[in-house]
Amino acid sequence: MAIDFGSCQQRSRASPTGWVMPDVGSHQLGIFKGENMKRRLAKICTAVALCLGMVLGLGALSSVAAPRPTPPSNNDSSNETVYLVKGFNSNPFSTGVSCQDRWNPFIPAMRSWGWTGNFIKVGFYTGDAEKPDCDINLAERDGTRDLSLKELGRRLAWNIHLNYSRQGKSVDLVGHSMGGLIVRAALLGVERHQPGDDWPPYIYVEDAVTLGTPHYGISSSKANCIQVLWARQCREMVEGSRFVYWLNSTGVPQSRQRTDWTFIGSNADELVSRNSATPTTEGAQHLVRYAASMRIRHSQLRILTRGPKTLYYSPRRIRWTLTTNGDAPVREANKALYWASKR
Numbered sequence: 001m002a003i004d005f006g007s008c009q010q011r012s013r014a015s016p017t018g019w020v021m022p023d024v025g026s027h028q029l030g031i032f033k034g035e036n037m038k039r040r041l042a043k044i045c046t047a048v049a050l051c052l053g054m055v056l057g058l059g060a061l062s063s064v065a066a067p068r069p070t071p072p073s074n075n076d077s078s079n080e081t082v083y084l085v086k087g088f089n090s091n092p093f094s095t096g097v098s099c100q101d102r103w104n105p106f107i108p109a110m111r112s113w114g115w116t117g118n119f120i121k122v123g124f125y126t127g128d129a130e131k132p133d134c135d136i137n138l139a140e141r142d143g144t145r146d147l148s149l150k151e152l153g154r155r156l157a158w159n160i161h162l163n164y165s166r167q168g169k170s171v172d173l174v175g176h177s178m179g180g181l182i183v184r185a186a187l188l189g190v191e192r193h194q195p196g197d198d199w200p201p202y203i204y205v206e207d208a209v210t211l212g213t214p215h216y217g218i219s220s221s222k223a224n225c226i227q228v229l230w231a232r233q234c235r236e237m238v239e240g241s242r243f244v245y246w247l248n249s250t251g252v253p254q255s256r257q258r259t260d261w262t263f264i265g266s267n268a269d270e271l272v273s274r275n276s277a278t279p280t281t282e283g284a285q286h287l288v289r290y291a292a293s294m295r296i297r298h299s300q301l302r303i304l305t306r307g308p309k310t311l312y313y314s315p316r317r318i319r320w321t322l323t324t325n326g327d328a329p330v331r332e333a334n335k336a337l338y339w340a341s342k343r
Contacts, residue, residue, distance in 0.1 A: 069168030071257040087177030096127025099134035109305040145231030153185025161200035170204035180213025187253035205255040216276040251283030262336035267292040287314040
């Protein structure tokens with residue numbers, strides 16, 4: 001039934017509580033005398049009661065949440081949408097980067113291996129290239145290095161919820177370096193729902209892969225935050241920061257749909273240590289570490305597509321197994337996204 005608020009809003013002002021009340025000024029109250037005053041006061045009280053009742057009634061109706069879709073089942077698939085979240089912009093003279101350049105070898109390789117799902121290249125700096133280079137920008141207006149990683153995670157979570165989860169669809173997430181922290185923050189924020197934080201009620205993420213992500217932070221000497229004037233994002237990545245502490249207050253977070261995690265790192269990474277990129281205590285189902293002899297540097301973790309490579313693999317933190325016939329980082333990510341529970 002449609003409700004007409006015109007009578008309530010006529011000659012009115014907004015109250016601090018958010019509902020609309022009739023405007024009863026002191027000059028009006030001064031002319032109320034005898035029975036006439038009683039009748040007018042009665043009418044005013046009735047109008048206020050009706051307006052308040054309608055507002056509260058609508059509030060009660062709106063508080064009934066829409067039915068939550070049944071979480072999608074986990075299965076082997078190559079047709080899911082994949083969010084690609086890049087890392088930190090360390091160039092002090094640049095306000096953004098090209099998402100296409102960051103993920104150019106990754107996407108063509110995935111296509112060549114039969115991946116049919118969409119790729120969403122995520123930007124979060126005001127200077128990040130526009131579509132179709134970066135498919136979305138989480139911070140088109142306020143995207144600086146001082147925007148917190150937790151806030152970027154919140155915005156990423158909302159984008160996933162509104163565009164996919166709410167329709168009962170799941171997605172996969174891939175983050176390189178700092179991008180992996182944003183991915184993890186998105187899942188953790190939704191899982192914990194801390195008071196006062198505006199997070200979506202749920203998201204569906206089947207697989208999450210991080211490449212050279214400093215889950216335990218980066219040493220201050222390697223972070224070199226001085227170069228970017230001690231930007232907040234750089235400080236939050238340093239070992240022992242409040243953000244790193246929050247991120248590791250629990251193991252790897254889970255979405256409403258069970259999320260399968262894969263951490264990929266390199267013993268030759270010049271920025272992120274192997275213990276930070278592939279920690280054994282966070283609960284990730286799959287850990288991949290490339291041997292130092294492979295000389296895989298930090299940025300190469302998101303672009304190398306061809307093997308064979310010497311690596312160590314740990315399924316469910318059981319034990320490390322050495323293989324000299326492993327795949328390149330991008331191929332390992334591809335397998336992690338395809339398999340529902342194994343590689």
